[in-house]
Amino acid sequence: MVKIGILGVGTVGESVARILKENGDIIEARAGKRIVVEHGVVRDIKRDRGVDIRLSTDANDILDNGDIDIVVELMGGVEEPYRVVKEALKRGKGVVTANKALLAYHRYELQEIAKDTPLMYEASTAGGIPIIGALKSGLSANHILSIQGIMNGTTNYMLTKMIREGADYDSVLKEAQDLGYAEADPTFDVGGFDTAHKLLILASLAYGIEAKPEDILIEGIENISTVDVSFAKEFGYEIKLLGIAKKVDSGVELRVHPTMIGRDSMIAKVDGVMNAVSVIGDAVGETMYYGAGAGGDATASAVIADIVDIVRGNTTPMLGYKRGLEGRLELLSQDDIVTNYYLRMEVDDRSGVLAQITDILGQFDISIESMLQKPHREKGRVKLLFTTHRCREAKIQKAIERLKVLDCIYRDIYMIRIEK
Amino acid sequence: MVKIGILGVGTVGESVARILKENGDIIEARAGKRIVVEHGVVRDIKRDRGVDIRLSTDANDILDNGDIDIVVELMGGVEEPYRVVKEALKRGKGVVTANKALLAYHRYELQEIAKDTPLMYEASTAGGIPIIGALKSGLSANHILSIQGIMNGTTNYMLTKMIREGADYDSVLKEAQDLGYAEADPTFDVGGFDTAHKLLILASLAYGIEAKPEDILIEGIENISTVDVSFAKEFGYEIKLLGIAKKVDSGVELRVHPTMIGRDSMIAKVDGVMNAVSVIGDAVGETMYYGAGAGGDATASAVIADIVDIVRGNTTPMLGYKRGLEGRLELLSQDDIVTNYYLRMEVDDRSGVLAQITDILGQFDISIESMLQKPHREKGRVKLLFTTHRCREAKIQKAIERLKVLDCIYRDIYMIRIEK
Numbered sequence: 001m002v003k004i005g006i007l008g009v010g011t012v013g014e015s016v017a018r019i020l021k022e023n024g025d026i027i028e029a030r031a032g033k034r035i036v037v038e039h040g041v042v043r044d045i046k047r048d049r050g051v052d053i054r055l056s057t058d059a060n061d062i063l064d065n066g067d068i069d070i071v072v073e074l075m076g077g078v079e080e081p082y083r084v085v086k087e088a089l090k091r092g093k094g095v096v097t098a099n100k101a102l103l104a105y106h107r108y109e110l111q112e113i114a115k116d117t118p119l120m121y122e123a124s125t126a127g128g129i130p131i132i133g134a135l136k137s138g139l140s141a142n143h144i145l146s147i148q149g150i151m152n153g154t155t156n157y158m159l160t161k162m163i164r165e166g167a168d169y170d171s172v173l174k175e176a177q178d179l180g181y182a183e184a185d186p187t188f189d190v191g192g193f194d195t196a197h198k199l200l201i202l203a204s205l206a207y208g209i210e211a212k213p214e215d216i217l218i219e220g221i222e223n224i225s226t227v228d229v230s231f232a233k234e235f236g237y238e239i240k241l242l243g244i245a246k247k248v249d250s251g252v253e254l255r256v257h258p259t260m261i262g263r264d265s266m267i268a269k270v271d272g273v274m275n276a277v278s279v280i281g282d283a284v285g286e287t288m289y290y291g292a293g294a295g296g297d298a299t300a301s302a303v304i305a306d307i308v309d310i311v312r313g314n315t316t317p318m319l320g321y322k323r324g325l326e327g328r329l330e331l332l333s334q335d336d337i338v339t340n341y342y343l344r345m346e347v348d349d350r351s352g353v354l355a356q357i358t359d360i361l362g363q364f365d366i367s368i369e370s371m372l373q374k375p376h377r378e379k380g381r382v383k384l385l386f387t388t389h390r391c392r393e394a395k396i397q398k399a400i401e402r403l404k405v406l407d408c409i410y411r412d413i414y415m416i417r418i419e420k
Numbered sequence: 421m422v423k424i425g426i427l428g429v430g431t432v433g434e435s436v437a438r439i440l441k442e443n444g445d446i447i448e449a450r451a452g453k454r455i456v457v458e459h460g461v462v463r464d465i466k467r468d469r470g471v472d473i474r475l476s477t478d479a480n481d482i483l484d485n486g487d488i489d490i491v492v493e494l495m496g497g498v499e500e501p502y503r504v505v506k507e508a509l510k511r512g513k514g515v516v517t518a519n520k521a522l523l524a525y526h527r528y529e530l531q532e533i534a535k536d537t538p539l540m541y542e543a544s545t546a547g548g549i550p551i552i553g554a555l556k557s558g559l560s561a562n563h564i565l566s567i568q569g570i571m572n573g574t575t576n577y578m579l580t581k582m583i584r585e586g587a588d589y590d591s592v593l594k595e596a597q598d599l600g601y602a603e604a605d606p607t608f609d610v611g612g613f614d615t616a617h618k619l620l621i622l623a624s625l626a627y628g629i630e631a632k633p634e635d636i637l638i639e640g641i642e643n644i645s646t647v648d649v650s651f652a653k654e655f656g657y658e659i660k661l662l663g664i665a666k667k668v669d670s671g672v673e674l675r676v677h678p679t680m681i682g683r684d685s686m687i688a689k690v691d692g693v694m695n696a697v698s699v700i701g702d703a704v705g706e707t708m709y710y711g712a713g714a715g716g717d718a719t720a721s722a723v724i725a726d727i728v729d730i731v732r733g734n735t736t737p738m739l740g741y742k743r744g745l746e747g748r749l750e751l752l753s754q755d756d757i758v759t760n761y762y763l764r765m766e767v768d769d770r771s772g773v774l775a776q777i778t779d780i781l782g783q784f785d786i787s788i789e790s791m792l793q794k795p796h797r798e799k800g801r802v803k804l805l806f807t808t809h810r811c812r813e814a815k816i817q818k819a820i821e822r823l824k825v826l827d828c829i830y831r832d833i834y835m836i837r838i839e840k
Contacts, residue, residue, distance in 0.1 A: 019561055019703050030560045032742035122558065128704035130558025137557075137734075138542065138550025140450045141439055141724030266710055269689045283439050284548035284721035287711035290686055291704060301704035304561035314557075314734045322452040 002031070002311050003038035005062030007084060008074035009049055012098060012123070013040065015300035016072060017051040027304065031311040035304075038068050059084050063091060070307055073097040082106050089117045096306040098123035098299055104197035107319065108210055114318045120306035125198040126151050126275045128298030129291040130305065135205040135279070136320035142281025143326070144206035147245040148261075148419070151198040153273035153293045154181045154189040155221050155241040159258075160271045162229050163238060169224060181273060191220035192241060192256040199243030199256060202277070206245060207252050208325030217334045219257035223414055227374060228344060231385045232260055235370065238268040239416065251332040260342055260418040335394035340369065340418035342387050343396075345403065346410040349382045353408045357384070360402050364395040381410065387418060422451070422731050423458035425482030427504060428494035429469055432518060432543070433460065435720035436492060437471040447724065451731040455724075458488050479504050483511060490727055493517040502526050509537045514730040516723055518543035524617035527739065528630055534738045540726035545618040546571050546695045548718030549711040550725065555625040555699065556740035562701025563746070564626035567665040568681075568839065571618040573693035573713045574601045574609040575641050575661040579678075580691045582649050583658060589644060601693060611640035612661060612676040619663030619676060622697070626665060627672050628745030637754045639677035643834055647794060648764060651805045652680050655790065658688040659836065671752040680762055680838040755814035760789065760838035762807050763816075765823065766830040769802045773828045777804070780822050784815040801830065807838060 004020075006013045017037045020027065028034045037053045039062050045055055062068055063084070071088040075081045078101050085102065088095050089110075094117060097103070103110070103124055110119055122132045126149065135144075150156050158172045167175075173190070176182035188194050196218045203209045221241050232239050237260035246253040261268045266288050270276040275293030280286045292298035309316075319325075347353050358368065367389045374383040388396070400413050424440075426433045437457045440447065448454045459482050460473045469475075482488055483504070491508040493515060495501045501522050508515050509530075514537060517523070523530070523544055530539055542552045546569065555564075570576050578592045587595075593610070596602035608614050616638045623629045641661050652659050657680035666673040681688045686708050690696040695713030700706045712718035739745075767773050778788065787809045794803040808816070820833050 015703070023561060023563060023703070026563055026745060027561060029741040029743045029745045030737075032737075128701075129707055130554050133553060133558045134550050137729055138553045138725050139721065140728040141443060141447060141721045143443060143446055266689070269686070274686075281548075281721060283435070283443070283717045283724075285712045285715075285718055287549055287709070289707070289709060291707035295705075297703045298705055301559065301561045301701060304703075305558050308560040309557055309736075312734075312736055314736065315732055316729075316734065317450075317452075317732075321449040323449045325446060325449045 001034045001036060002070065003036055003068050004070045004072055004307060005038055005065065005068040006040045006072045006074060007059055007062060008076065009040040009042050009053070009055065010074065011296040012299045012303065013072070013074045014049055014051050015296035016303050017053055019297065019300050019304060027308060031308040033311050035307055035311060039065060063087055068093060070094040070096060070310055072303060072307070073099055075099070078102055078105055085110065085119070086113055089113045089119060092117055094118045094310040096120050096303055096310070098303055100124040100194070100197040100201065104200045104213055107201065107204055111318045118310045119318050120309060121201070122306050123299045123302035125201050126277055126289070127291065127293040127295065128301045129275060129277065129289045129293065130302065131202070131277045131289045132205065134287070134289055135202060136316050139279060139281050139284060139287070140320070142283045143247070145247055145280040145282055147202050147206060147277060147279050148267055149195070149199065149202065149243040149277040150240055150267060150270050151243055151275050151277065151293060152189055152195045152241060153275060154186070156270065156275070157181050157273045159221060159239055159241065162224065162226070163233065166226060166229065168226050169222065190222055192218045195241060195243040196256045199245060199254060203245045203252065203254055205320045207247065207329050208319070208321065208327070209252050209254065209329060209331055211254060211331050215331060217255040217257065217337070221258050224258055225344070227383055227385070228342070228414070228416060231342070231372060234372070235387070236263050237261060237418070238263055240268065242419070244419070247329065248332065250336065251330045253332050253337050255337060258416050260416055262420065335392065337393040338390055340388055340390055340420060341396050342385070342416040342418055344414045345384050346376060346381055347384050348408040349380055356406060356408060357403060361399055364391070364399040366391045366395060366399055421454045421456060422490065423456055423488050424490045424492055424727060425458055425485065425488040426460045426492045426494060427479055427482060428496065429460040429462050429473070429475065430494065431716040432719045432723065433492070433494045434469055434471050435716035436723050437473055439717065439720050439724060447728060451728040453731050455727055455731060459485060483507055488513060490514040490516060490730055492723060492727070493519055495519070498522055498525055505530065505539070506533055509533045509539060512537055514538045516540050516726040516730070518719055518723055520544040520614070520617040520621065524620045524633055527621065527624055531738045538730045539738050540729060541621070542726050543719045543722035545621050546697055546709070547711065547713040547715065548721045549695060549697065549709045549713065550722065551622070551697045551709045552625065554707070554709055555622060556736050559699060559701050559704060559707070560740070562703045563667070565667055565700040565702055567622050567626060567697060567699050568687055569615070569619065569622065569663040569697040570660055570687060570690050570695050571663055571697065571713060572609055572615045572661060573695060574606070576690065576695070577601050577693045578610070579641060579659055579661065582644065582646070583653065586646060586649065588646050589642065610642055612638045615661060615663045616676045619665060619674060623665040623672065623674055625740045627667065627749050628739070628741065629672050629674065629749060629751055631674060631751050635751060637675040637677065637757070641678050644678055645764070647803055647805070648762070648834070648836060651762070651792060654792070655807070656683050657681060657838070658683055660688065662839070664839070667749065668752065670756070671750045673752050673757050675754070675757060678836050680836055682840065755812065757813040758810055760808055760810055760840060761816050762805070762836040762838055764834045765804050766796060766801055767804050768828040769800055776826060776828060777823060781819055784811070784819045786811045786815060786819055
């Protein structure tokens, strides 16, 4: 029998305990041993949790318990779980965590400590989808050329609604909040930070890249308008909040932003709260992994899979490699990202304006691929929507700065990156 | 250093050798050891293979070589590879095979022998997609409720062409043959047998079900007409050749047949030669795995992933479980399959005919969900297309037998199963 302790018995922890009991026979058949929850640590001991496990409020009750073989960390936060996870590993307990923030900040330190004791984290990224396992094992023959992930259900739900129903951002956000998909302060989801944490984990598995959230480009979906959505529809794009890791000659691009992608690509077809991660390997080509990215039971499915793997004695290294991986690869500066761009601006409806704009774009070697003019509710103005051919991020950013000061352009210029 | 021997150096074997060399550094970083091809066994030693490995024609040159740790079996066929794989396992060599037929017939005997020595087969099913790993590890917390797989690229290419372009079966088959997607004798692919082999492997991982190809329902795509395709389009279906494993109260349904599925389901969106497997687990919900199901490099990606896993010392049991899995589950009789059905028939264009048909269907408690009448090139006849509500397979089969003998019905009645 294998005894586990759960740090943080909330929605996911309750699902872990319940599924380990309800599916106990089949899990035992697969793991080779019975797995039981020995102890749970919670902040509020009075709340009823609907699962029958011994509870206390002190993490040491799990750390000090020599009968407990595996610690499941579901506390949330960064520094306190970091302390507890390190302590558990030092005492030779296997650790399973669903904590993406912990890994986004401390995965390399943890890898050092987890050399002899397993630390697993399938649930940290894309919920129930076994994407960590795929990158660690299933794709191990490949140089990873790129990863594109829809890894936040809240924003994918909102974008799907906006695209399918033409609803605007504010009303869709309110609906997502009413349904419990979005928090009262939705910044972590809609701002792209949740996706960024997950992207950093995948990028370590694929490239061994060491980066923290503040090192990479992160843009949210807050400024997408119905005009952008209708443009996307007209030109055959979907708009998705993607976490993108891409190997280029000179390094690795890591970025999170709303992205226009062709409607025919597989990841563009992932709608609603669902998650998916597309991985292109140099041998296997494109593979994609799809499923529920959140929810108690789906996340618990991944947590328990990790427990079973530890019980089986599997010995895959924490980040999937034993020595340096792609050592020469470095995180590319945001300036050096190269892609296609979509621009939206409000301009005076008069001759000469377009010439001024294209002249500035031309100064930065940016050439226009397509253009659309849409009416504006204010008389004498129009909305101009462009897409560009591929260019460097630094150039488009400088061009936007220059365009902004033109008298014929009103308010902000909004940009969405396009992936082809 | 780990030395491997390859039995059968064809397209896949050449890719394995080349990728192990070209991606040698990253594979070594992941596996912890250098992996090199020590020897290859081939039938025709004269053919140039574009890879630089020592070749001979005698499998014993690999079996008897004590330096070789892992044997990669890519011979094709069933009984000769079975003999060689058993022998390799008995001598303590790890085995990696891409041979679906071998596993469709001998996986349970092999499981007995592979208790202490690893036998892995990620490449046997859906090529480069790590679906075996997902079922063995990533989904181990779940009772698997159902599996639906597009696991044959040839037929998916053909069906996609038929649906998108309205092309008929014969011309699409010829095109697939010209492109090298289909064999001169296409029966193994278009008849559903290739899919059936793969389905049996997945069903063992999910349910521990012991069945051979001749035990299950296998129907191919040969009789699908442009009328069926246009009906499907009109009613919001795609037609896919699916391998289906489904847990029902009384057992497990295993079946391979062309299937009408709703256009909005994720697997319906998988077009062209691509493969995908959708798995529904009781905890995780639906997950789907998508990628290339064939091709030298994609298949080699899976073969090498298995080699890396063996080198890492992973110890997941061959079929994913150490004890009996879902022991009480038995293969359901084909008669007991319950689903919705689509029927196509040619009938006299006169009053009373419809009443005769619905009367017979009614005698078997089969109720009609939708009906469409299409013109027939012969005067005085029409094509009738029905879909039914859910009923037992035995009833629809008996009803079809009774309908066939009616004077007002010409030629065969064609049926396609529908999955909702």
